[in-house]
Amino acid sequence: MRSTLKWIIVAVAALLLVGGIGMYLRDRPLIVRIAPIEKDVPIQVFGLGTIEAQTLSKIGFETAGVLVELKADHGDNVKAGALLARLHSREQEARVAQARAAVTQSQAAIVQAQAGVEKAEVTLKQKIEVNARRQQLVQREVVSQEAAADTKAAADFAKADLSQAQSAVTVARANLNQSEAILAIEEARLAKYDLHAPFDGVVMARHKELGSALNANEPVFTVVDPATIWALAYIDEARAGRIEVGQPAVVTRRSAPELKMTAKVVRIDIESDRVNEERKVYLRCGGCPLTFHVGEQAEAVITVGALPRARLVKLSFLSVIKGSMATAWTVENGRLQQKSVALGQRTLDGRVEIVSGLPEGTEIVNGPTTGFRLGRKVTIAAGDKRK
Numbered sequence: 001m002r003s004t005l006k007w008i009i010v011a012v013a014a015l016l017l018v019g020g021i022g023m024y025l026r027d028r029p030l031i032v033r034i035a036p037i038e039k040d041v042p043i044q045v046f047g048l049g050t051i052e053a054q055t056l057s058k059i060g061f062e063t064a065g066v067l068v069e070l071k072a073d074h075g076d077n078v079k080a081g082a083l084l085a086r087l088h089s090r091e092q093e094a095r096v097a098q099a100r101a102a103v104t105q106s107q108a109a110i111v112q113a114q115a116g117v118e119k120a121e122v123t124l125k126q127k128i129e130v131n132a133r134r135q136q137l138v139q140r141e142v143v144s145q146e147a148a149a150d151t152k153a154a155a156d157f158a159k160a161d162l163s164q165a166q167s168a169v170t171v172a173r174a175n176l177n178q179s180e181a182i183l184a185i186e187e188a189r190l191a192k193y194d195l196h197a198p199f200d201g202v203v204m205a206r207h208k209e210l211g212s213a214l215n216a217n218e219p220v221f222t223v224v225d226p227a228t229i230w231a232l233a234y235i236d237e238a239r240a241g242r243i244e245v246g247q248p249a250v251v252t253r254r255s256a257p258e259l260k261m262t263a264k265v266v267r268i269d270i271e272s273d274r275v276n277e278e279r280k281v282y283l284r285c286g287g288c289p290l291t292f293h294v295g296e297q298a299e300a301v302i303t304v305g306a307l308p309r310a311r312l313v314k315l316s317f318l319s320v321i322k323g324s325m326a327t328a329w330t331v332e333n334g335r336l337q338q339k340s341v342a343l344g345q346r347t348l349d350g351r352v353e354i355v356s357g358l359p360e361g362t363e364i365v366n367g368p369t370t371g372f373r374l375g376r377k378v379t380i381a382a383g384d385k386r387k
Contacts, residue, residue, distance in 0.1 A: 029377040034331060035354070035366040041307040043345045045243060047233030047281060047300045051253065051292055054228035054282075055199065058219040061087055062192045067212045072221065074206050078197040085220055089193035096190050099183035106176035113169040120162035127155040201225045204294065229292050230284040231263065233300035237272055240279040242304040244268075249283050254297040261285045265302060301348065310344070311358075312351040313366050318343075329365040329372055330358065336365070336376045 065087030072084045131151040205222040208214065231251045235243065243265060251261045262285065269280035283300055318326040324343045329336055341357030341364070354364060363380070365372075 029334075029379045030336070030371050031381055032331065032336075032365050032378045033367045033381045034363040035311050035313045037309055037311050038307075039309055041310050041312065041347065041353075042303050043242075043305045043307065044348050045235060045239045045302045045304055046348055047235040047302065049231055049233035049298055049300060051294060051296045051298050052230060052232045052282075053224045053226075053292075053294055054230055055201070055225035056204070056222065056228075056294070057198055057224075058222050059084075059195065059198060060217050060219045060221075061085075061195055061214060062216055063087070063189070064214060064216050065089070065193060067208055067210055067214060067220070070206070070210060072197075072203050072206070074203055076203045078201060078203060078223065080197055080199045082197045083194055084197055084203075085195040087193040087214070089190060092186070092190045092193060096183070096186045099179065099186045102179040103176065103183050106172065106179040109172040110169065110176055113165065113172040116165040117162065117169055120158065120165040124155070124158040124162050127151070127158040131155040195220060197223060199223070199225055224294065226292065229294075230266065230282050231298045231300055233281045233283060233298070233302075234273070234276070234278040235281050235302075237277045237279055240268075240281070243279075243281055243302055244304075247302055247304055249300055249302040251283055251285060252299045252301075254299075255293070263300075305345075307345060307353060311354045311364065312347065313354060313364055314351050315346075316350070317366060318352070326352075328354070328357075331363040331365060331378055331380065332359075332361075334377055334379075336372055336374060336378055337362075338374065339364075 067085060068088045069086035070084075071082070071086075072078055078084065131154070135152075201223045202225075203221055204224045206220070207222070208218075208220045214220070245265050245268060247265045249263045249265060251263045253259065253261075263283040264286075265281060266284045267282040269282075272279045281300070281302070283302070313328065315321070318328050318341075320327040321343075326341060326343055327338055328341045330339045331337070339357055339359075339362070342355040344353030344355040346352045358364060365378075
């Protein structure tokens with residue numbers, strides 16, 4: 001009996017001790033951190049995208065043929081108008097030579113026709129003079145009327161011959177114009193057998209090799225203008241409303257995460273992606289490295305504004321978030337309370353601005369997240385006083 005009583009007393013004492021410790025832990029002041037007022041807080045928007053080129057062209061020949069000459073390769077710097085490749089063009093060169101011969105022939109025909117005009121003019125002048133003298137002799141009755149009529153007819157025939165010769169010149173000139181037009185067409189066709197760089201740039205890829213049989217407009221090179229390299233960022237529509245052209249940004253490439261490249265917004269697409277609900281934003285870097293890889297993944301952080309003074313709290317410390325309203329733990333007269341607060345701008349590190357809802361002298365709790373209950377006494381962490 002004494003042994004049993006002894007164990008009962010020990011058990012009761014243990015229970016009282018545990019209960020006492022529990023009550024102490026439950027009622028002792030909880031050390032909390034509060035959200036201070038911060039100054040000049042940047043508001044930023046994050047976007048994931050790729051490195052792209054505004055000016056990128058896949059170029060090829062406008063005509064079909066066999067590739068017989070290549071003047072550029074991957075990575076080469078090329079100037080606008082530089083010859084990059086050439087197709088087999090012997091047949092077209094023959095057509096050009098034939099057209100040039102036709103032009104020469106037409107020029108000779110003009111010379112011949114002009115000579116005919118000069119001859120006809122001389123003949124007409126002679127016939128007119130003979131006719132004039134013959135008409136005078138008729139009046140003197142020295143020659144017959146029939147002879148005078150013959151000379152007048154000869155003068156009329158000479159005049160008609162002159163008109164015909166002048167028409168021949170007009171026809172010859174028209175033929176020359178036609179021959180020159182045909183020559184221009186054939187030379188233009190011959191020019192299509194040469195492929196030239198459309199702008200100053202870098203050959204990003206060469207798609208064909210010597211001897212390849214090409215169809216018209218089949219790509220041979222991809223040329224990119226390094227001066228037009230920019231970052232394309234996809235921004236959630238819910239965060240894109242404050243983005244404007246000219247705002248500063250920082251771009252980070254996946255291959256060089258330690259390199260933060262300063263940039264600015266240069267274009268915002270008018271049309272959003274209907275499926276992903278994202279907006280395309282383009283950023284250009286002023287002093288970016290010369291090396292680039294089109295299509296490389298990149299991260300963009302755009303600064304859309306700043307808060308001169310703001311109280312920020314982590315979203316994880318708020319509850320019952322409905323739109324721009326939420327419930328926050330506060331400190332009033334040294335005890336925990338809950339208040340409904342209005343939310344403002346959000347930062348990239350998961351904090352949100354408390355716009356209103358805090359009475360004068362009330363602090364908002366910014367951690368920890370356990371042991372909270374209404375009315376519990378709290379102690380603000382050392383050095384975490386309101387500023």
